[in-house]
Amino acid sequence: MNIYTFQHEADFNATGAGLIASLLHTKPRAVLGLATGSSPIGIYQRLIEMNQKGLVSFAKASSYNLDEYVGLPEGHPESYRSFMNEKLFNHIDIKIENTHVPDGNAADLEAECQKYDAMLEANGPVDLQILGIGHNGHIGFNEPDESLIGGTHVVKLQEKTRTANARFFPSLDDVPTQAITMGVGSILKAKQIMLLVRGEDKAEIVKRALTGPITSQCPASLLQCHPNVVVLLDQGAGRLI
Numbered sequence: 001m002n003i004y005t006f007q008h009e010a011d012f013n014a015t016g017a018g019l020i021a022s023l024l025h026t027k028p029r030a031v032l033g034l035a036t037g038s039s040p041i042g043i044y045q046r047l048i049e050m051n052q053k054g055l056v057s058f059a060k061a062s063s064y065n066l067d068e069y070v071g072l073p074e075g076h077p078e079s080y081r082s083f084m085n086e087k088l089f090n091h092i093d094i095k096i097e098n099t100h101v102p103d104g105n106a107a108d109l110e111a112e113c114q115k116y117d118a119m120l121e122a123n124g125p126v127d128l129q130i131l132g133i134g135h136n137g138h139i140g141f142n143e144p145d146e147s148l149i150g151g152t153h154v155v156k157l158q159e160k161t162r163t164a165n166a167r168f169f170p171s172l173d174d175v176p177t178q179a180i181t182m183g184v185g186s187i188l189k190a191k192q193i194m195l196l197v198r199g200e201d202k203a204e205i206v207k208r209a210l211t212g213p214i215t216s217q218c219p220a221s222l223l224q225c226h227p228n229v230v231v232l233l234d235q236g237a238g239r240l241i
C-alpha cells in the first residue's frame with residue numbers, strides 16, 4: 001500500500017488526476033470505478049481542466065459508479081447520477097452511454113443489482129477504482145456489519161451515514177433510507193484502487209482502516225488485502241499515520 005500525505009490541496013488533486021490521466025494515456029479504453037462525495041471533487045475538477053486543454057481524453061473510456069440512493073426522483077440534485085453529470089461527465093468528452101450508475105428507481109431493485117454485476121463481469125475488471133471512506137469505515141455503502149456482501153446489493157443506510165449526508169438535504173427526513181452499492185467483492189476485483197481522504201475528522205478511521213485489524217466492522221480495512229492500493233490523504237486525514 002502506498003500512502004501519500006499532502007500539505008496542499010492542489011498537490012492532492014494534481015496527483016489523483018495525474019494517476020487517472022496516465023492510465024488513460026496508456027489505456028484509452030480504461031474502465032474507471034468512480035465515487036461521489038467531497039473527496040474526489042477537486043480531482044474531477046482538475047480532470048475537466050486537463051480534458052478541456054486536450055491533455056487527456058475519456059472518449060473511449062467507460063465508468064461504473066459505486067453506488068446510488070434508492071428512491072430519489074430522476075434528476076434530483078442529490079442523486080449520485082446528477083452529481084456525476086454535474087461534477088464530471090457533462091464537462092468532459094466521455095460518452096454518456098458509457099457511464100454507469102446503479103438505477104435507484106428500478107422497479108425491481110434485485111434485478112438491477114444483478115444487471116450491474118453482469119455488466120461489471122462482462123466489461124471489467126475495473127482498471128482503477130476511486131474510493132472515499134465513511135466515518136464508520138464504509139466503502140461505497142458497505143456499512144460495518146458482522147459480515148459483508150460481495151456483489152452489488154441493496155443496503156439500509158446506517159443512521160450515522162444518513163446524518164453525515166443530511167447536510168445535502170433540506171432535513172434528515174429527506175435523506176433516503178436505502179441505497180444500491182457495489183459489494184466489497186466487486187470493489188476488490190479492481191486492478192488498482194485509489195483511496196482519497198480529506199479532513200481531520202477522518203484521521204481515526206483512516207488509522208483503523210490502514211493499520212488496524214482486518215474486519216467487517218471496518219469495511220475499508222479489507223483494502224489491506226489488495227495488492228495495489230494508493231492512498232491520498234490531506235494533512236488532517238493523515239494526522240495519525
Ligand code: F6R
Pocket residue numbers: 034035036037038039040066067131132133134138139140141198
Ligand atoms: C460515494 C461513496 C461513499 C463516500 C464516503 C466518503 O460514492 O460511496 O462511500 O466515498 O462516504 O465521502 P467523502 O468523500 O465526502 O468523505
